[in-house]
């Protein structure tokens with residue numbers, strides 16, 4: 001199970017808080033985490049093992065999209081900040097589109113992500 005994690009700056013604390021509530025699942029041997037650069041450093045500091053890609057604005061979102069297109073991801077958690085502007089908005093839209101093209105579960109807020117993670121515990 002490979003899970004991609006991305007959070008805009010205004011949502012990084014929410015991401016760490018969210019993941020901390022699911023430590024048991026996330027520390028399982030068959031769970032791999034991958035994240036955009038800065039999100040990944042926050043996640044690492046919180047004690048999780050995570051593969052860090054480029055920072056979002058310089059291509060990290062695009063790298064995650066490429067992994068999704070190659071069917072390397074089982075799930076994408078992308079906490080977007082709808083109240084902020086992002087210079088790489090085209091990459092953000094592209095990543096979400098690719099998830100839809102390939103039918104990859106995508107959560108863009110903690111409530112949806114929680115439902116998806118709870119489903120994992122029942123699988």
Ligand SMILES: O=C(CO)COP(=O)(O)O
Nearest residue numbers: 036037038039055056057
């Ligand atoms: O910009 C992002 C998502 O669009 C996230 O990138 P960082 O994790 O590098 O901040």
